[in-house]
Amino acid sequence: MDELTLAPENRIAEGDRETRNEIDRLIDGRRPGYSLPSPFYTSPDFFARDLEAIFASTWIFAASVAEVPEAGDFVTVDIGTYSVIIIRDDDGAIRAHHNVCRHRGTRLLNDLTGSVGNIVCGYHQWTYTPGGELISAGVQAPGFDMACFSLRPVEVRVIGGLIFICLSPTPPEDIDEVAAVIEPYIAGHDIAGAKVAAQSDLIEDSNWKLVMENNRECYHCEAGHPELTCTFFPTYGYAPEEIPKRLQPAYQRYLDAEEQLHENCERNGLPYALVEELSGRPTGFRIERAALDGKGESYTMDGSAASAKLLGDLDTFVLGRASLHVQPNTWFHAMGDHVVTFSLLPLAADKTLVRTTWLVAPDAEEGVDYDLENLTTVWIKTNEQDAHFCELAQSGVSSPAYEPGPYAPTESQVDDFVTWYIERLKAHRDATDSRGE
Numbered sequence: 001m002d003e004l005t006l007a008p009e010n011r012i013a014e015g016d017r018e019t020r021n022e023i024d025r026l027i028d029g030r031r032p033g034y035s036l037p038s039p040f041y042t043s044p045d046f047f048a049r050d051l052e053a054i055f056a057s058t059w060i061f062a063a064s065v066a067e068v069p070e071a072g073d074f075v076t077v078d079i080g081t082y083s084v085i086i087i088r089d090d091d092g093a094i095r096a097h098h099n100v101c102r103h104r105g106t107r108l109l110n111d112l113t114g115s116v117g118n119i120v121c122g123y124h125q126w127t128y129t130p131g132g133e134l135i136s137a138g139v140q141a142p143g144f145d146m147a148c149f150s151l152r153p154v155e156v157r158v159i160g161g162l163i164f165i166c167l168s169p170t171p172p173e174d175i176d177e178v179a180a181v182i183e184p185y186i187a188g189h190d191i192a193g194a195k196v197a198a199q200s201d202l203i204e205d206s207n208w209k210l211v212m213e214n215n216r217e218c219y220h221c222e223a224g225h226p227e228l229t230c231t232f233f234p235t236y237g238y239a240p241e242e243i244p245k246r247l248q249p250a251y252q253r254y255l256d257a258e259e260q261l262h263e264n265c266e267r268n269g270l271p272y273a274l275v276e277e278l279s280g281r282p283t284g285f286r287i288e289r290a291a292l293d294g295k296g297e298s299y300t301m302d303g304s305a306a307s308a309k310l311l312g313d314l315d316t317f318v319l320g321r322a323s324l325h326v327q328p329n330t331w332f333h334a335m336g337d338h339v340v341t342f343s344l345l346p347l348a349a350d351k352t353l354v355r356t357t358w359l360v361a362p363d364a365e366e367g368v369d370y371d372l373e374n375l376t377t378v379w380i381k382t383n384e385q386d387a388h389f390c391e392l393a394q395s396g397v398s399s400p401a402y403e404p405g406p407y408a409p410t411e412s413q414v415d416d417f418v419t420w421y422i423e424r425l426k427a428h429r430d431a432t433d434s435r436g437e
């Protein structure tokens with residue numbers, strides 16, 4: 001299989017040397033503890049750098065195994081100008097290919113999800129197996145070797161039923177360490193064996209980093225997310241000594257709920273301790289299991305389970321939320337009754353797709369075991385509210401009057417995310433400099 005490296009002529013142009021120098025100056029001038037200057041969020045040149053240095057170089061969450069249950073089932077994922085096919089091959093393995101025909105480059109699959117016997121190009125019908133081998137190319141000149149025209153592969157790593165891909169042929173190796181930490185937290189939920197109950201795609205008119213920054217703090221939750229804070233403790237992110245007085249009752253409920261949660265976790269063999277390594281490694285991540293308010297079972301208006309069927313081999317619904325965050329593009333929550341995954345995919349400097357997927361037990365029946373509206377309401381509303389905040393932020397940082405402002409202590413994860421982002425930009429620059437590009 002030939003290795004995919006982007007030929008220099010295919011790299012996204014970042015403008016002239018002066019533009020590149022300006023980008024580098026801004027990267028080197030990052031002020032810790034403060035939001036980033038405007039061009040990081042608004043400039044198409046910066047966006048091109050983000051695509052190469054972040055999205056084409058790190059592990060990206062693409063989908064869950066539950067989304068491609070049978071051979072030939074696929075999802076497509078667009079990341080900036082890239083498009084990737086995630087497909088289950090005839091041997092049952094999860095594969096990923098660039099969604100680009102090896103004949104004259106036509107995009108092969110245009111639907112977000114579907115099922116195929118083979119992948120057939122709509123232009124001149126070159127035909128590939130789900131594994132990516134070219135098996136039909138019409139009449140070709142003598143000496144044409146189909147084996148040389150397999151689909152370009154994309155690296156795949158499945159962790160606890162979550163499919164991560166990497167567009168670089170030399171993906172960050174720390175994914176094995178990260179997988180070893182996070183797998184025990186989610187294995188009991190059997191994500192690979194779950195069923196997709198719903199999926200929503202929301203395009204936000206906002207830079208991908210504003211979407212991620214917004215997700216890394218709950219400073220805005222108390223005022224901004226009335227449905228979410230029925231169950232999500234608004235004390236999230238506060239050090240105990242910094243919790244405002246008005247949130248003290250919620251914090252006391254949280255401590256009581258944690259006691260019950262830990263007992264249930266220990267009985268089910270589920271780890272719950274917080275592991276936070278958001279910066280200082282290529283695959284920055286954070287995982288914990290924390291209590292939910294109300295009945296403590298699920299993200300519903302009163303906290304009771306939205307689905308009557310437990311996931312995997314869990315013995316109780318009172319398991320709070322196992323919350324995972326992997327940079328640059330995912331966060332998700334696993335509860336006793338369902339899992340909700342989020343994938344953030346950058347489309348342009350000011351456009352980001354947020355794909356949300358709800359997974360339930362394979363034998364849970366809609367209308368019998370769960371009501372779709374009850375299952376999805378909290379995160380549909382929360383996503384809409386977050387999109388609104390991110391779009392307002394995008395408008396504000398686009399003004400010449402904007403200047404970076406300070407993060408509050410409860411926004412430490414935002415600062416950590418930005419630290420990681422700057423680390424990755426610098427690592428990418430060092431690597432390209434050492435290759436003499």
Ligand code: FES
Binds near residue numbers: 103106126
């Ligand atoms: S471009 Fe795909 S078959 Fe011609």
Ligand SMILES: [Fe+2]
Binds near residue numbers: 215225
């Ligand atoms: Fe939010």
